Amino acid sequence: MNRSTTALLAALEALIVVAIGVGIALVPLTVLWATHFELAVDWSVFWNAAADVWLLGNGVDLTVQLPAALATAFALPGAEAPFVLSIALLGFTVLAVTLGVRTGIRASETPHPIIGVLAAIASYGVFTTLIAVSSGNSVVTASRPQAIVLPTLIYAAGVLVGVLGVFGRGVFERGELARSELARGLPTTDATSRSAKEPAAARNVGRVAGLGRRIRERYFDLPDTARQAIAESLRGGAAAAVAIVGVAALAVAVLILANFATIIGLYEAVQAGVMGGITLTVVQLALLPNLVIWAVSWLIGLGFAVGVGTGVSPVGTSLGAVPGLPIFGALPQSAPPGGFLWLLVPVLISFFTALLIRRRSDKAGRPAPTLTGQLSAGGGIGLVAGLLLGLAAWASAGAMGPGRLADVGPNPVLVGVLAAVEIGIAACLGMIAGSRVAASASSAASTSSAASTSSVTVDPK
Structure with missing residues (x-):
């Protein structure tokens, strides 16, 4: 698998993750648009609603300005003035992190893990930006900087957890192997033979993190x-x-x-x-x-x-x-x-x-x-x-x-x-x-x- 293929597959996986998250809210809203409203209402209203729900689930603050009639109908004190919705719907957050972990693990198994990780995160950021730019109306407005940054950071956190999980197993295995060899009075296994004993994912992630060796040495040098x-x-x-x-x-x-x-x-x-x-x-x-x-x-x-x-x-x-x-x-x-x-x-x-x-x-x-x-x-x-x-x-x-x-x-x-x-x-x-x-x-x-x-x-x- 070459670099271009790795980057394209990572971008495709990021697109699928975004589509799943937005689709969870968009599919029932679209069916509601077709059945209840009989296509009479502009579909962009439902797209904006689905995008706002997804953004809210990823920690983005929404500013709401209700029309006067609707604010009166709600009869809530303060509803007539703009107010903020900032409570994250954590179900979307958990989904993004879980799928991000899967992306990180898959990227670490490729011959070019750095490219896979960077392509997935960058593509996710591009798709998130498109959603943030294409959504919004006079009633609900998402914080544009948060809409661009926060969903990408949440997904990136999941990706890094997946990568570091594989990398951490490789670091621990190398450290334990070296300790056992020293305890038995044997010379420590060289890098080539250690690499042969490790799974391919651990070797690939070991190439990603140059800090791995120093982290391992400092950790295993502790009492x-x-x-x-x-x-x-x-x-x-x-x-x-x-x-x-x-x-x-x-x-x-x-x-x-x-x-x-x-x-x-x-x-x-x-x-x-x-x-x-x-x-x-x-x-x-x-x-x-x-x-x-x-x-x-x-x-x-x-x-x-x-x-x-x-x-x-x-x-x-x-x-x-x-x-x-x-x-x-x-x-x-x-x-x-x-x-x-x-x-x-x-x-x-x-x-x-x-x-x-x-x-x-x-x-x-x-x-x-x-x-x-x-x-x-x-x-x-x-x-x-x-x-x-x-x-x-x-x-x-x-x-x-x-x-x-x-x-x-x-x-x-x-x-x-x-x-x-x-x-x-x-x-x-x-x-x-x-x-x-x-x-x-x-x-x-x-x-x-x-x-x-x-x-x-x-x-x-």
Whole structure:
């Protein structure tokens, strides 16, 4: 595969990713245009709507100026003045990052990975610019600089994650191979033989990053205890954050099922018709990741706002008028039984995550860390998880309308700080408990071995 073919395939893949994202909103809107409006309305109205939804899902702020009659019909304070929609529909963001990771992995498997990565990102930027230039009207206006930059950055982040994932495996394999050879007193394998042992993707990505060798050398030059603490912090923090998000997703699913009748009643009240209901459902599906992150903030103990002066937390719920989306019928109307006992969920998840990380390190034959090493790893788990959850909370919050709806979602700084404290303390306890369990098991094994040896008798014959 030559350079031109690699670049064309990467550009085609970027085009497909953009088409999937915009098409999710455009297809039902186009069907609505053909069936309900019978082609009587200019199709550009629906194109603008689909492009605005996609841009909003990629973090682009939209400025809305409602006509006077429509603002009066909504009866929302502040609707007559221009207002900003800044809450990202994270479903589109997750889709772009996921497909970007796939693009990065595929680019790293080509003979010209640099060209593949650059062509994919540049093409995505061109397509995003075309969408931003071709959309917009007097009612909804996207921030043009954000529309050009943010979607491209989100996709590029996914591409780089895919590339670095393959590259990281190659770096780790090379470092572990060199360490094992040195430990056995063998000369380290030269570059040619190492390259032969690595998969093609790892060799290609190794060509991409000239910094790889220096990163590997600096990392493996660290003391064993430092490298172990770093690895456990990254692995444990990511695992704890993912587990908490998983529990939050389960809680959101249970709330939706428990309040299904209320949600259906809100659908009927909207009277959007079949295709309008499908379009509304697409928007709500894109908003589901936001609700999951809000549930994470709730489990941590902070809760979230659905407008200025409102709050949904384990202590209680105070809601006023909420945005007119049927999915908000699943919001709890009061504090659940147990209140702050729900805070034990992230604490227990963090404790057992650290416990499993510690036991896995013991089974791998790594040296038992000191108390300082255990606390460092536990604190690192809290910092990593707090950073991840704080960033997720920041991405899930924003303005959903005029007036009091300008503040919707959790406070990202408080979520990150409180999550780091809760998870860090629980992880420190889990690391200490895991080390003690391992020490007890080792002592019991030694005692059993000694007893077996002393019971052996010699036959006098």
